[in-house]
Amino acid sequence: MTELIAIFISMALINNFILVRFLGLCPFFGVSKQLGSAVSMGVAVTFVMSIASLATWLIYNYILIPFDLKYMYIVIFILVIATLVQIIELFIKKTNAALYFAFGIYLPLITTNCAVLGITLIVNTVEVYSLWQSVVAALGAGLGFTLVLAMMSGIREKLELANAPKAMKGLPIAFIIATLLGLAFSGFGGMI
Amino acid sequence: MLDKNALKKAFPVILLTIVVAISVNLLSFADRLTRPQIEAQQQLKIQNLLTGMFPDMSRYDFKNDIYTIYSDGAKIGYAFIAVGKGYGGDIDILVGLEDDTTIKGISIVSHSETPGLGSRITESFFTNQFAGLSIDEVALKRDGGEVDAITGSTISSRAVINAVRETAMEKVKQLDGSE
Amino acid sequence: MGNFMKEFAKGLIITNPVFVLALGLCPTLAVTTSINNALGMTLAVLIVLLGANTIVAAIRNFVPSITRIPIFIVVIASLVTMVDLLFAANFPDLHEALGIFLPLVVVNCIILGRAEAFASKNPILHSVADALGITVGFMLALLMISSIRQTLGTGSLSVFGFHFFTLPILGKQPIAILVLPAGAFLVIGLLLALFRRTGVMKSD
Known part of the structure; x- marks a missing residue:
């Protein structure tokens, strides 16, 4: 149990996907201008990351390794993610229209979100976690991603009104904010 | 009975299958080609570390x-x-x-x-x-x-x-x- | 030939993938701690983008639109796997340093973006030029960022084992924050602001 908690905290805070591992930056700088849409995007990504980690773990350990097909991992992982996203999108569209409009529209973007492929690579090939550890790692990473996305969007909402130098407006100042957030998060290092 | 319409509908699926089949074959070929080299590199890395520590190692x-x-x-x-x-x-x-x-x-x-x-x-x-x-x-x-x-x-x-x-x-x- | 040069040149500045389009940011930030890694990533992107653009342009007339994206993804993922194996076999140190950012080239928006926006509508020769131009633009951005981060962040400059110089003062006490993750954001933010201030790029 302690091990699982340690993995969760490490993935969410110490090795935060956006600020430390640089995964999922496109939505970080693209979507994150409104708090509401940032949280919806984060929840959708967390959901897909968890399911994708579970699915790729099973495929990697019960198909690719036994049949000596390890080299196919990149192709298989990305196809699994693309298929999952399609299925989830269809499912939500058919069953819950409100939910679909809340975050279904972000689903197509998620296939090419490096955070999703990133977590499947990390749990299977880098850290080599067990099944439960993988799911917990994915949840932690997803929540850390959502947290930082939400923080950033909150700051950028205020920033629209701030009187930044002309050349710094928009993307450059967003990068500077990310620097400060990154420094703050480096304080989590050594927690475990 | 295969009419033209059904064939047209099935075409994308067939095409995707062909593309995946080509990809699997090419990659398994690439894997066979590089595997001995990759294993040799890993061996070499360990050996270099060990000889750095034990210069007399045979x-x-x-x-x-x-x-x-x-x-x-x-x-x-x-x-x-x-x-x-x-x-x-x-x-x-x-x-x-x-x-x-x-x-x-x-x-x-x-x-x-x-x-x-x-x-x-x-x-x-x-x-x-x-x-x-x-x-x-x-x-x-x-x-x-x-x-x-x-x-x-x-x-x-x-x-x-x-x-x-x-x-x-x-x-x-x-x-x-x-x- | 004029067209070839035009497609090549636009990738350098007008549609520079990193600075202007803000594409492919994940690898840009992650691998720019040293010039070696930046060049390694550029090589990987060059091989994959060149291959993907050529293949996509060659098959563009047979592929129905409904299966276009899945087929592009399989083509790109296969190319990335080959690069992954190639690097592991020939440059094990680089392979280790790039880590998961090598397989992550699959979802690098630059590659799928160019395949979808350019190569699926243009002939092979133009697509090759586009791939080369975009890669050179990517390389310029990576080299600029990594040389700043490596030189100031470690206090000295060396590329592939050749040592060029060690800075006075900084050689002993480098600005270590620049090689930390936070430093990556800082350098890109300041460079973007500089480009806008000097008029190389338009402000928002």
């Missing part, structure tokens, strides 16, 4: 996570990988033993410590301190041992030291048990 055995080092048929030491919990994540350390009690040397295989601070565990002024120490002397000076910590990086230093000492004790026990 060959080594790998069994139960322990490398046994031979020079012209005579056993000259052991080596193993110790894993420390550092500031930024796992630190992999190759530890060499001269005999049951003395450290031959250590070298950091991989780590993700803060550049400029914790990353200095890889520098020789830190790693050279371990050579010739007995296993129970591997501790920070302030903890009663013989190793100086890196200024400003006590967590990283202690992670290395503890991993070396604890893993060394464990492996010595394992070696005693097997002989």
